[in-house]
Amino acid sequence: MTQAAISIRNVTKRYASAGRGDPGKLALDDISFDVPQGGIFGLLGPNGAGKSTLINILAGLVGKSSGAVSIWGFDIDNDRRNAKRAIGIVPQEIVFDPFFTPYEVLENQAGFYAVPKDDRRSHDLLSAVHLSDKANAYARTLSGGMKRRLLIAKAMVHSPPVLVLDEPTAGVDVDLRRQLWELVMRLNEEGVTIVLTTHYLEEAEQLCERIAIINHGRLIADTTTRDLIAMAREKIIELALDRPIATAPSHPAFQNSVMVDERTVAITYDKDRMTAGEVMNIVQSTGPAILDVTTREADLEDVFVQLTRPTGQ
Ligand SMILES: Nc1ncnc2c1ncn2[C@@H]1O[C@H](COP(=O)(O)OP(=O)(O)OP(=O)(O)O)[C@@H](O)[C@H]1O
16 A cells, blocks of 8 residues: 555643642544555644644644554654655745745745755746746735745745645635646646635535544544545435324435424435435325425535534534
């Protein structure tokens, strides 16, 4: 099997205690998953789930409490230098010295990574993010969208095989979001493994081949986007019947069939495999007539809500 781009094994992070009696926030609780090479991987989770903590661990900014992480096969504890060189991180916050030009920002970063002068590609990177005409403008004069693109170029100066983007499109308008998506897809086509965190399910659905979902520091999903969406293909139909029935009607094509009360049944089915009419015919063939129908379409949002719902609801 090909080695993972990022391998996360039993990673736990407990932040330092704020004082006596405070055990410290458990931000990551025994997380394990792999980011395969070559794809676009989505890391999803509600606010405070632990995504930034995980990214900061990858970036070497936060130390984990236990577990193991390797990036492109390099262990972040035993081979920190190579692990760091294998990853580029685009932070959520835009931070530049306003008096440097985009070209200088990239050259400084290349210097930081000790990229030899002959191997630097600041102009190519500026061109890739459509900022060639701003190469010599002060960073403070760039628009928000230009700054985000510059951050991506900055994360790529040492040509890492893995690029992590932390909420790249939070708060950006639709046009810019599309531009950023195109850039991310192009980098991926050129062979860069991409990891992105996002709150936008639509974004994850369109861009990512695999999705991991973290909630309250725990991994609650790690699967292909296709499989997650397959969960969203379920449709629920609730039928009010003209007489009480003892047990919910069953059928091989029903994914679930439960009594809501003695005269109401809720049936979950795959809308790609059957229609509401067929479901109703099956139920009626068991005896009762249908008085009323309510249907509910599930989508990725539902799957997300379902997975991130506090237990017991
Ligand atoms: N330095 C810290 N000290 C103590 N607790 C922290 C620290 N940083 C984060 N936390 C807590 O750890 C939990 C996870 O936070 P984290 O920032 O990783 O979440 P997130 O998924 O990135 O959220 P968001 O989407 O809002 O960025 C939160 O409860 C947060 O309050």
